[in-house]
Amino acid sequence: MEKKKKKIKPSTILIYVFFIFMMVIYLAPVVWIAMTSLKTRAEIYKNPFAAPTVFHWENYKVAWEAGKLGIAMLNSLFVCVVTLVLTMLLGSMAAFAIGRMRWKLANAAMVYILIGMMIPVHCVLIPLFVRFANIGLSNNLWGLILPYLTFSLPTSVYIMTGFFRSIPNELLESACIDGCSIYKIFFQIALPLSRTGLFVTGLMTFIANWNELLLALVFISDGNKKTLPVALTKFVTPYQTNYDKMFPAIMIAIIPTIVVYTLFSNQIVDGLTTGAVKG
Amino acid sequence: MDKLLRNKTAIFIFVAPALILFTVVLFIPIGTSFYYALCTYDRTTRSYSFIGLGNFQKMLTDPNMRIALKNSLFFLLFSCISQLIMGLLLAGLLTNIKKGRNLFKNVIYMPCVLSSAALGLLWAFLFHAKVGINNLLANFGIKGPAWLYSTTGFITLPMWVIAFVALWQYVGQSMMLYMAQISGISKSLYEASYIDGATKAKAFRYITLPLIKPMVGTAMSLNAIGSLKFFDLIYSMLGDKTENLKMDVLATYLYRTGFSSKGGHHYGYASAIGIVLVILCLLATAIINRIFKTENYEM
Numbered sequence: 001m002e003k004k005k006k007k008i009k010p011s012t013i014l015i016y017v018f019f020i021f022m023m024v025i026y027l028a029p030v031v032w033i034a035m036t037s038l039k040t041r042a043e044i045y046k047n048p049f050a051a052p053t054v055f056h057w058e059n060y061k062v063a064w065e066a067g068k069l070g071i072a073m074l075n076s077l078f079v080c081v082v083t084l085v086l087t088m089l090l091g092s093m094a095a096f097a098i099g100r101m102r103w104k105l106a107n108a109a110m111v112y113i114l115i116g117m118m119i120p121v122h123c124v125l126i127p128l129f130v131r132f133a134n135i136g137l138s139n140n141l142w143g144l145i146l147p148y149l150t151f152s153l154p155t156s157v158y159i160m161t162g163f164f165r166s167i168p169n170e171l172l173e174s175a176c177i178d179g180c181s182i183y184k185i186f187f188q189i190a191l192p193l194s195r196t197g198l199f200v201t202g203l204m205t206f207i208a209n210w211n212e213l214l215l216a217l218v219f220i221s222d223g224n225k226k227t228l229p230v231a232l233t234k235f236v237t238p239y240q241t242n243y244d245k246m247f248p249a250i251m252i253a254i255i256p257t258i259v260v261y262t263l264f265s266n267q268i269v270d271g272l273t274t275g276a277v278k279g
Numbered sequence: 280m281d282k283l284l285r286n287k288t289a290i291f292i293f294v295a296p297a298l299i300l301f302t303v304v305l306f307i308p309i310g311t312s313f314y315y316a317l318c319t320y321d322r323t324t325r326s327y328s329f330i331g332l333g334n335f336q337k338m339l340t341d342p343n344m345r346i347a348l349k350n351s352l353f354f355l356l357f358s359c360i361s362q363l364i365m366g367l368l369l370a371g372l373l374t375n376i377k378k379g380r381n382l383f384k385n386v387i388y389m390p391c392v393l394s395s396a397a398l399g400l401l402w403a404f405l406f407h408a409k410v411g412i413n414n415l416l417a418n419f420g421i422k423g424p425a426w427l428y429s430t431t432g433f434i435t436l437p438m439w440v441i442a443f444v445a446l447w448q449y450v451g452q453s454m455m456l457y458m459a460q461i462s463g464i465s466k467s468l469y470e471a472s473y474i475d476g477a478t479k480a481k482a483f484r485y486i487t488l489p490l491i492k493p494m495v496g497t498a499m500s501l502n503a504i505g506s507l508k509f510f511d512l513i514y515s516m517l518g519d520k521t522e523n524l525k526m527d528v529l530a531t532y533l534y535r536t537g538f539s540s541k542g543g544h545h546y547g548y549a550s551a552i553g554i555v556l557v558i559l560c561l562l563a564t565a566i567i568n569r570i571f572k573t574e575n576y577e578m
Contacts, residue, residue: 011479015372019383022369025447026386033401048410090296097293101284109294116305120508120560122530123553126315126537126546127308150304153297182289211394213511214530218538229396229511236400236518243404250397261392265385268392273455 030258037247044243063248071224072231073252079141079227080209083148087205088198090149091156092164096186099161100172110161117154121147121215129218139222148209156201159271163197164190200271203264210257228253315550322544334551344552346525347532351507353434354528355563357442358449358506359499365446366453366498367491371483373454374461384458388451395448399515402444403427406516427516430525437526441512448512449505453498460494461487496571503563507556510534529556 036044037059039052064070094113098106128147129138137143167190175185191198213229220226226234232253235246261268316334318327338344369387373380390398405411406426413423429436464487472482510530517526527535529552537549 012376015376016379018372019376019379023383023386026389029398029401029405045410048404048414090300093293094297097290101286101290101293102281103285103287103290109298113297113301116301118504118560118564119305119309120504120553120556122508122510122533123312123557124305124308125533126550126553127311128304129537130546131308131311146300146304150300153300157297176283182283182286185283186293207392211392211396211511213394213396213514214534217514218534229394232394232396232400233515233518236403236515243410246400246404250400253397254393257393258389261385261389265388266381269385269388269455273452273459 030254033247033250033254036243037251039244041242041244044247059244060248060252063245064252066242066245067231067235067249068223068226069228069231069249069252072226072228075141075225076210076228079144079148080206082145083152083209084202084205086145086149087152087156088202091153091201092160092191092194092198093186094153095157095160096164096190098157099164100167100190101182110157113154113157116150117158121151125214125218132219138219139225141220141225143219144216144227147215148212152205152208155204159201160194160197163194167193200267203260203268204271207257207260207268312550312553315547316554318547318550320544320546327547330547334548337548338551338555343527343532347527347529347552348555350434350438350527351509351529351559353438354442354445354506354509355503355559358445358502359567361442361446362450362453362502363495363499365450366457367495369450369454370457370461371487373458375479384451384455388455390448391451393448395511396515398444398448399512402440402512403516406440435525437517441516444516445506445509445512449502453502456494456498456501457491460491464490492571496568499571500564500567503567504560507560507563529559 032049035051036048038055038057039059040056043050043052094109097103098110098113124147132138132140132143137146171189171193172185175189180188211229212227213233216227216230217233220230232246232249235242235249315327317329317331319330319333320327373383407413408425408428413426416423424436426440427437468486469482472486477485508530509528513526513528513531514534517531533549533552533556535543536545536552537543
């Protein structure tokens with residue numbers, strides 16, 4: 001080819017125009033929430049699409065206090081971090097036993113766990129609610145952690161099993177010759193080698209539980225135990241909506257996810273796709 | 280080595296926590312749920328009395344159940360079809376460009392990881408009857424419809440609005456699945472077809488489409504289950520308003536029957552709705568898998 005650049009085809013230009021249009025559709029709402037969160041209520045009603053003239057940062061403070069967002073944020077963090085750590089630990093333990101150790105029922109155990117992926121949470125909502133109310137787990141953050149953990153495990157077991165199976169045999173054997181116990185092999189060799197998998201499962205678990213609404217809505221009625229998504233829905237009441245407080249609250253709720261997503265978007269997108277396919 | 284890997288105690292320690300958790304939090308409650316579905320719950324004595332299939336008979340004549348079922352099936356059909364078309368279109372176009380592919384992909388996927396409750400509030404504002412989009416339309420002298428407050432039609436307007444919002448939020452997932460499958464197709468197949476004089480569109484029709492058929496099945500089952508379980512967006516966009524009864528889907532109706540402050544605590548009936556939901560999920564998956572069942576081609 002003598003020419004310095006290939007000729008750009010009109011179809012390619014059309015595709016780019018289309019995707020730039022899509023970008024606007026996807027990014028504009030987020031930008032617009034950010035803008036609106038800095039406006040006064042009167043401004044929002046008068047001209048919802050204009051940029052704010054003065055940045056009312058105090059909106060965030062008001063929303064934070066009115067919606068008890070600080071405590072909701074802490075609750076969400078507590079629930080998500082505990083679930084995340086337990087999912088990674090229990091999930092990889094089970095995955096190691098299923099994927100690497102030799103026993104007859106390994107496949108049956110895998111099927112048993114994978115069935116869990118197909119069951120909608122709605123189906124166990126009422127029995128769990130009734131049971132938890134009886135044993136003091138309603139209005140208790142551990143009452144959220146248990147089902148979150150259970151519903152996060154299948155994906156993590158599925159992904160981690162794949163990672164453990166891809167560890168070469170020689171590595172484990174040499175450790176065995178050095179006299180490692182099976183626990184040492186798991187914690188000091190298999191787990192560190194599969195940290196990519198751990199990272200992906202961790203991200204997925206965190207995102208799914210950070211956004212979970214239905215269980216949190218049903219199991220928690222105490223205002224001091226509410227998680228972030230539930231606290232958000234309280235900004236809308238049947239008779240009026242405090243938009244000037246609602247938009248800062250939305251921002252507060254989605255900023256952590258946006259930050260995590262921007263940092264790790266490739267891993268998240270790939271991980272969620274693999275996680276979704278096995279179902 | 281072999282002895283180490285057959286260590287029964289270690290195996291037990293490794294799997295037991297997960298399996299016990301599954302049994303206690305998932306499988307036993309499912310059994311209980313089936314039992315509750317056959318009972319009626321008395322709120323004052325807090326007891327369940329067995330009534331056989333009474334709850335399911337009641338469903339047949341319950342107008343609210345009919346609305347919830349209708350809306351859920353609407354979401355099911357809409358999301359299966361719209362996600363297939365949009366997902367394939369986006370994936371097909373994205374695999375054709377090099378620069379910016381990653382950026383476009385990640386931006387379109389972004390709403391999938393954001394909280395539906397938060398995004399629902401945003402869209403509820405945009406489709407508010409007075410402010411939001413209608414305010415913009417008013418500038419051009421157009422009087423917009425009442426959007427989320429409209430209650431006419433077989434499928435009411437709010438349902439259409441929410442269906443489109445759901446498409447906006449979740450199409451990234453289908454797009455990603457299709458992209459993963461398309462990038463697995465060997466380039467030589469396309470080259471061969473171009474030599475034979477095929478256009479891009481023809482190559483898409485006769486090579487890409489047949490080869491991603493299995494993935495269409497997977498993606499569509501995911502959409503189907505997702506749309507039947509649909510709760511967050513509807514709850515945050517419409518709120519817990521009983522006047523919105525015409526806008527129930529199965530999940531919100533289950534929530535209302537079981538837990539609403541007004542007229543809740545019908546645990547038996549709510550469990551029965553849960554059973555219907557599970558059966559629909561299984562049915563939809565089975566039908567979709569039957570339609571898209573294919574022999575695996577060499578790629």
